[in-house]
Amino acid sequence: MSAWTVVMGTSAEAAEAFADLDSVFALEGEPIARDPLSEVIRVELGGLRYYVKRYWAAGKGLRRYLGRPRVKAEWQNLKHFERWGIPVAPLVAWGLERRAGAFSRGALITLEVPRTMDMAAIATHADPRLADRHWVEHISRQVAQATRTLHDHRFAHNDLKWRNLLVNDTGELFLIDCPSGDFWRGPFLRRRIIKDLACLDKVAKYRLSRTQRLRFFLQYQQRTRLVPGDRAFIDQVLKYFEGRE
16 A cells, blocks of 8 residues: 655646655655665755655554554654644655555655755854854844744654754745654653753754854744753753764
8 A cells, every 4th residue: 555645836847756655656856864774865956956755664563563653753743843833844755555554665755945054064164154243143033933833833843953953045944854853741841842842952052152052942942041950951952962973
């Protein structure tokens, strides 16, 4: 059984190239990333560039047999983000195939957001924008708002690293790559929230000032100053990866 969707309005050339899973898995393009579960290639059609992510396993461990396959989680999470007003790379096509009820393969395709760079690359290349406090403030506010929106919906990204944050040349933020995000409650949500914030701070602590990091926390908390309990929360975030880096 196979289910495959191509969004309305896709160009005729792209719609033909992305017609079904057989066509998508036959595509050749520029290799971008690869891991034991999936690969990403970039293809250009009609002057537009697309990222094609192809999965041949449902997930790691028990997720290979139970729960949502990672590819389904990824496209569903991107749709959640769109509904919540968080900018993402536009979905063009998605779907999966099962054989005898078990996951066989799947894919999702997104349209490239032009003139973007991920925040990890910006940090690695010592981009001069990081020295511009107004630019940092602008991006920080967007990241804080997007993160708070996720958490207000009881959703944790679970891999909220700088490499999954895209910024274009006009300073607009886009979230990408969220196959392990999910909804949580109670102490499980609290733990995941701390992890999300700790993931963001892994690079921030080396690239941003203490004042900028504190300002981000206050933006996330939607306050102008710390209140009782904030220091303990910050301490949990700072210690989350302690001994694991």
